Amino acid sequence: MSTAVADLHDAPAESRVNYLNASYGIRSWLLTTDHKRICLLYLAVITFNFFIGGTAAVLMRLNLIEPTGALVEPSTYNKLFSIHGIIMVFFFLVPSIPATLGNFLIPLMIGARDVAFPKLNLLSWYVFVVGSLFALVAVLSGGVDTGWTFYTPYSSTYSHGNVIAAALGVFIAGFSSILTGLNFIVTIHKMRAPGMTWFRLPLFIWAMYATSLIFVLGTPVIAITMFLLGLERIFHVGVFDPALGGDPLLFQHLFWFYSHPAVYIMILPGMGVVSELITAFSRKRIFGYSFVAFSSLAIAVISFIVWGHHMFVTGQSIYAGLVFSALSFLVAIPSAIKVFNWTATLYKGSISYEAPMLYALGFIGLFTMGGLTGLFLASLATDVHLNGTYFIVAHFHYIMVGGAVMAYLGGIHFWWPKISGRLYPDLWARFAALVVFVGFNLTFFPQFVLGYLGMPRRYAVYPSEFQVLNVMSSAGASILGVGYIIPLIYLIWSMRYGPPAGPNPWGAKGLEWITPSPPPTENFEEIPTVTEGAYNYPSSKAEHHG
Amino acid sequence: MGLLQSGWNLQVAAAMIPLQPPSASTISGGVDQLYYLLTGITLFFSVLIFSIIFYFMVKYRRRSPDEAAEQSHTNMFLELSWTIIPSLICVVLFVWASDLYVRNSRPPAASTEIFVIGKQWMWHIQHPEGPREINELHVPVGAPVKITMTSQDVIHDFYIPAFRVKKDVLPGRYTSLWFQPTQIGTYHLFCAQYCGADHSQMIGWVYVMAPADYAAWLASGEKTQSMVEQGSQLFTRLGCATCHVAEGNGRGPSLAGLYGKSEKLLTGETRVVDESLMRQAILSPNSILLPNYAPIMPTYKGQMDEEQLSELIAYLKSLAPQQVAQERTQK
Numbered sequence: 106m107s108t109a110v111a112d113l114h115d116a117p118a119e120s121r122v123n124y125l126n127a128s129y130g131i132r133s134w135l136l137t138t139d140h141k142r143i144c145l146l147y148l149a150v151i152t153f154n155f156f157i158g159g160t161a162a163v164l165m166r167l168n169l170i171e172p173t174g175a176l177v178e179p180s181t182y183n184k185l186f187s188i189h190g191i192i193m194v195f196f197f198l199v200p201s202i203p204a205t206l207g208n209f210l211i212p213l214m215i216g217a218r219d220v221a222f223p224k225l226n227l228l229s230w231y232v233f234v235v236g237s238l239f240a241l242v243a244v245l246s247g248g249v250d251t252g253w254t255f256y257t258p259y260s261s262t263y264s265h266g267n268v269i270a271a272a273l274g275v276f277i278a279g280f281s282s283i284l285t286g287l288n289f290i291v292t293i294h295k296m297r298a299p300g301m302t303w304f305r306l307p308l309f310i311w312a313m314y315a316t317s318l319i320f321v322l323g324t325p326v327i328a329i330t331m332f333l334l335g336l337e338r339i340f341h342v343g344v345f346d347p348a349l350g351g352d353p354l355l356f357q358h359l360f361w362f363y364s365h366p367a368v369y370i371m372i373l374p375g376m377g378v379v380s381e382l383i384t385a386f387s388r389k390r391i392f393g394y395s396f397v398a399f400s401s402l403a404i405a406v407i408s409f410i411v412w413g414h415h416m417f418v419t420g421q422s423i424y425a426g427l428v429f430s431a432l433s434f435l436v437a438i439p440s441a442i443k444v445f446n447w448t449a450t451l452y453k454g455s456i457s458y459e460a461p462m463l464y465a466l467g468f469i470g471l472f473t474m475g476g477l478t479g480l481f482l483a484s485l486a487t488d489v490h491l492n493g494t495y496f497i498v499a500h501f502h503y504i505m506v507g508g509a510v511m512a513y514l515g516g517i518h519f520w521w522p523k524i525s526g527r528l529y530p531d532l533w534a535r536f537a538a539l540v541v542f543v544g545f546n547l548t549f550f551p552q553f554v555l556g557y558l559g560m561p562r563r564y565a566v567y568p569s570e571f572q573v574l575n576v577m578s579s580a581g582a583s584i585l586g587v588g589y590i591i592p593l594i595y596l597i598w599s600m601r602y603g604p605p606a607g608p609n610p611w612g613a614k615g616l617e618w619i620t621p622s623p624p625p626t627e628n629f630e631e632i633p634t635v636t637e638g639a640y641n642y643p644s645s646k647a648e649h650h651g
Numbered sequence: 652m653g654l655l656q657s658g659w660n661l662q663v664a665a666a667m668i669p670l671q672p673p674s675a676s677t678i679s680g681g682v683d684q685l686y687y688l689l690t691g692i693t694l695f696f697s698v699l700i701f702s703i704i705f706y707f708m709v710k711y712r713r714r715s716p717d718e719a720a721e722q723s724h725t726n727m728f729l730e731l732s733w734t735i736i737p738s739l740i741c742v743v744l745f746v747w748a749s750d751l752y753v754r755n756s757r758p759p760a761a762s763t764e765i766f767v768i769g770k771q772w773m774w775h776i777q778h779p780e781g782p783r784e785i786n787e788l789h790v791p792v793g794a795p796v797k798i799t800m801t802s803q804d805v806i807h808d809f810y811i812p813a814f815r816v817k818k819d820v821l822p823g824r825y826t827s828l829w830f831q832p833t834q835i836g837t838y839h840l841f842c843a844q845y846c847g848a849d850h851s852q853m854i855g856w857v858y859v860m861a862p863a864d865y866a867a868w869l870a871s872g873e874k875t876q877s878m879v880e881q882g883s884q885l886f887t888r889l890g891c892a893t894c895h896v897a898e899g900n901g902r903g904p905s906l907a908g909l910y911g912k913s914e915k916l917l918t919g920e921t922r923v924v925d926e927s928l929m930r931q932a933i934l935s936p937n938s939i940l941l942p943n944y945a946p947i948m949p950t951y952k953g954q955m956d957e958e959q960l961s962e963l964i965a966y967l968k969s970l971a972p973q974q975v976a977q978e979r980t981q982k
Contacts, residue, residue: 347823398745484748493843559812564851
């Protein structure tokens with residue numbers, strides 16, 4: 106029963122009051138307004154969603170081992186890829202980093218006690234859960250077979266699937282995004298600690314700010330789109346179906362006006378995470394801070410004017426194609442700037458290779474591949490051949506899985522000691538990172554070749570000459586699946602059995618590392634005053650200016 | 652022995668991995684060149700970045716737990732280089748790809764026009780000479796073909812990988828693509844836009860034949876009327892000529908020589924008369940009114956199917972100004 110102050114710092118996490126043990130019971134969690142607890146609520150739901158979406162992917166890959174379909178009927182296969190896409194995009198990737206790490210870290214990184222609107226934050230989670238439930242109901246009550254893109258008039262008139270439940274799920278979950286984005290923008294503007302100027306902010310905050318802008322500006326459009334889809338499907342109001350007097354391409358314009366920026370909702374937070382990891386594990390200041398920061402905003406802005414590149418072969422005018430092609434090349438530049446700056450950050454660093462760093466380096470490699478293959482699709486003449494094939498599938502999985510999911514896992518591994526107060530077995534974590542990297546490449550690299558050969562996506566059965574590449578891809582998927590299950594096991598294990606982490610196990614800079622792990626409910630005993638820029642790691646030599 | 656066996660199997664498997672689709676049209680060579688250029692750029696930058704990262708990873712690995720890094724500041728020269736060089740590469744790619752795309756988008760004037768209707772889950776193909784096919788398309792080698800397409804239900808996509816051509820097939824309007832086959836052979840035809848349960852079975856074959864074989868194939872089928880002839884009969888049966896008098900003094904405008912002409916609409920908008928505009932004029936005439944003509948034409952929506960509509964349009968397109976005059980005087 107020691108209460109001496111000296112003991113408090115050395116005491117194991119359990120005996121110190123922190124956000125995890127401040128109160129007990131299911132009510133204390135379901136009614137919490139603590140951003141850190143809300144992070145864990147989201148983490149539980151999106152992990153569940155991830156494994157539902159992942160299971161659908163595994164079944165798809167199993168089916169594609171045989172050209173005639175090894176497992177399921179084509180109509181079932183169609184439901185599998187629809188569920189996989191809808192769950193993974195709207196109910197895992199979009200909220201993944203923002204709702205978990207964003208929620209946990211934004212107040213900690215800027216030196217605040219919570220987000221600007223803690224109750225709104227909890228409401229966001231409930232709204233998201235309701236949206237997820239609708240999607241789950243759509244899966245359990247017969248499935249949806251429209252693909253995650255819900256193209257009309259198939260979805261509005263012809264599909265027999267449970268389109269309304271799924272669309273309603275997307276509609277509802279969108280409000281969660283809007284509320285979260287709003288909350289983050291206000292928090293970043295108004296709640297920064299004294300001395301925390303804009304250019305002292307960690308780049309993760311810049312990335313979350315850019316993401317929040319897209320949340321607030323883009324998400325209403327998908328809500329409108331889903332609303333109109335429902336209007337046509339239920340009440341036969343002609344909006345999209347030409348048989349009812351609608352325009353079938355109008356849907357695609359509206360859908361991609363949100364869904365292309367949504368790609369950046371998925372990747373921008375990942376870029377923010379990687380900036381944190383690269384600096385921490387090379388003990389370096391970021392190379393080109395303002396270039397990395399403003400490239401996030403540039404990506405967010407340009408992302409709203411490139412949607413037409415999804416529609417090069419729909420019969421849109423040649424001139425529209427030319428404009429959207431040029432703008433799509435433009436969005437490649439800020440991404441390239443980031444990759445070069447991360448690489449330059451490693452120069453003369455003191456680099457160590459714990460699991461989070463392996464994920465970060467994996468991210469750079471896979472994101473580079475994903476970005477460069479995007480040039481094939483921004484180029485009009487090659488897009489005509491590659492659009493709608495496995496090349497597209499490979500390209501966006503390099504960005505969304507190789508990029509966003511790698512960064513998410515890297516971030517979870519980096520901040521897990523802060524979140525849980527515990528260390529996980531690093532050797533297992535490094536092993537899992539390698540398994541994910543190998544499994545990922547084996548799964549998706551053959552798909553670039555399949556696409557160039559001309560195999561269309563969303564095919565339940567396929568000509569036999571594509572079999573060898575499909576088997577390779579399926580083999581990779583099984584390795585990838587193992588790579589995702591290992592961290593789930595040791596992270597849960599570490600919550601109970603992991604050794605205490607201490608406030609700063611990585612020796613990293615940033616306000617989140619000066620408070621104990623797990624942090625107390627109020628984050629900081631006293632609000633810190635910031636006197637230095639981000640990543641102010643010590644220098645081994647007198648600094649040279651150049 | 653077992654190892655040898657499996658090693659051999661791997662070799663067989665490797666030999667079975669195709670890396671390139673057949674290249675069988677005048678378009679495919681140019682697309683492949685651009686593809687290889689892009690692959691080269693991808694390899695160059697991937698190898699460059701990976702090599703630098705690996706080099707730094709080894710050279711600057713942490714040697715003692717409390718080792719500090721040597722800090723460096725932003726280098727404006729580097730920042731500008733890696734902004735400007737990728738931008739220039741993007742400009743080159745944009746110009747190259749766009750030029751090729753624009754050229755690939757324009758069918759030669761002499762193209763044979765074949766009409767395609769997509770429906771769940773089959774391709775219906777109609778040749779101007781009359782023959783119809785399902786999920787098979789016979790074309791002669793060396794001659795340009797323009798495909799005009801529409802869908803009876805949802806959005807499909809007409810894709811021939813060997814020709815590197817693809818275009819969505821939409822309900823309620825026409826889209827088109829063209830190709831000129833260069834190699835005799837049999838090639839995949841795929842639906843590349845998800846269209847429901849049997850999307851992956853909405854596939855067929857394109858047969859590229861020597862001109863003589865193609866002529867023989869055309870002659871071998873049942874004798875059918877050409878699309879224009881069938882369209883002409885429809886034109887008479889539906890009574891179109893009562894108003895659309897060829898000389899232009901009827902209650903409706905003359906349709907002679909209309910295809911490809913620019914028409915000024917009542918709204919002031921000027922539109923080029925193409926298949927889609929003709930379609931719109933037949934199915935919802937009041938949506939494109941002309942000055943000097945009363946809005947009295949009834950809609951023909953529901954009175955003919957997509958096939959008949961295509962025949963009627965084929966007939967309207969065939970109406971050159973003098974031709975109609977001749978037909979009139981003969982009667």
